Amino acid sequence: MVQVNLNKPQLKETTDLNQNVNMNSLVYDTKQLNLWYGNHHALKNIDLAIKENEVTAIIGPSGCGKSTYIKTLNRMVELVPSVKTSGQIIYRDRNIFDRDYNVEELRTRVGMVFQKPNPFPKSIFDNIAYGPRIHGIKNKKTLEEIVEKSLRGAAIWDEVKDRLNENAYGLSGGQQQRICIARALAIEPDVILMDEPTSALDPISTLKVEELVQELKENYSIIIVTHNMQQAARISDKTAFFLNGEVIEFDQTDTIFSTPSDKRTEDYISGRFG
């Protein structure tokens, strides 16, 4: 069954899907989310509705809970022991905290790119093929197709096509991060979560990743945590401002950066703290 889906070009599939459903339907609807690390109340009554095919940026000073929030969206936060949550996160009509919701299934639909490029110490090919392989694809031809499509999707195919069997550690930091984006694309996700994906990169690599985010928006919903306010302003459609575990303001990016309604948002974006 997986095979059949894969043979269809994914681009077309997603476009079809978009035409069938309302362009503005929600991918994630967070309702009254609270999260504690032990006794530390890290997220407080978060309400956030994230729309399809948009880039949603999450900004805020260090320790405001923005990384925690994005890691809650694919339940990666549960890798930390002593995490407790309450409230709901509805992903495509289902609460991800439901007892019978399989976290592996969720993470197959929601890809993630991390702060530090974290390729596996394997060849470039094996890095990209990792996801498809764990989901049961063995056919070499299919894997090759996925690898090429994902690397093209992450705008790095031309740079690495002749060295697919070389170790991914030999690439530069910026290239490694795009390999990680390609690796996330290879599981054919619906949403891509990016946790400060450019914080370890030089300006040129950052620019490439930012351009890539713009392209990926066509086919994926993207949620990106960033330290860099200019980056949020450049690439996102909506911006949420987090402070001390609360959402202070969530609006169109233009509005947030021109006429924020909350004083604290204004102070933060004008660089008065954080």
Added chain:
Amino acid sequence: MRHIDHKNVVKRMGSRMLLNKTFKTIFFMATLFALLSLAILFYRIVSQGIGFISIDFFTNFGSRIPENAGIVAALVGSLWMMAVIAPVSLIIGVGSAIYLEEYAKKNKLNDFIRMNIANLAGVPSVVFGLLGLTIFVRALHLGNSILAAGFTMSLLILPVIIVASQEAIRAVPKELREASYGMGATKWQTISKVVLPSAIPGILTGGILALSRAIGETAPLVVIGIPVIIQFLPDNLLSQFTALPMQIFDWAKRPQEAFQSVAAAGIIVLMMFLLIMNSIAVVIRNKFQKRY
């Protein structure tokens, strides 16, 4: 106002440099001492025993006449014992390490278990011999067989293997696990495809060093009553057998001068055995490291 007075700095420079040099010398002497004693030991053993190393030495059984004494029973016995120890200790040891590092929750009970495994590594080997005698030789009626000795030695080196494997597993970067989980991999897929491949060089290094220790241990074998004079080769796991350190121990305590040289020859064989094992460890480690 300046706190660092340059004149004072210059004045103290000489004594600082002297102290610097003194410590360098102390550390160098320590290394030299270790290397030198090893070299002397090696020279003494080789010069004494090399005369007895011949093809006959490897094919003869023990004998009352030093010139006819051979090591075949002990060599083959040690190999048989190794064939029990390696799979038993590696499977149980790596399995426990994976459980403790990846599955066990962080609570007081598990911390207590972790701490005590590390402590077990320090228990004298003769105690493990008594344990083996009670459980394997007597309670399970295995007698002084290869199986009983192999199990006892496995118990002896298990803590070392567990601790080494735990450390190797812990050294795998958290980011790699996150990447795997983030793509929807299950815990077992993450362990088998990401954690173990990265941890295997460390696990093998620790494992083979522990196996070398098992090869050289004598006390547990004495306690469980491994015989010395064996005039046949073992043919199954319940056979009686003897092992290299037992044989060497027996030769060394005989009164005749010539047997001291036979013992030295036995030690050379044992050392070659260990050297080969350690080389295998290095080769395997490099092979795995190349792939990743």
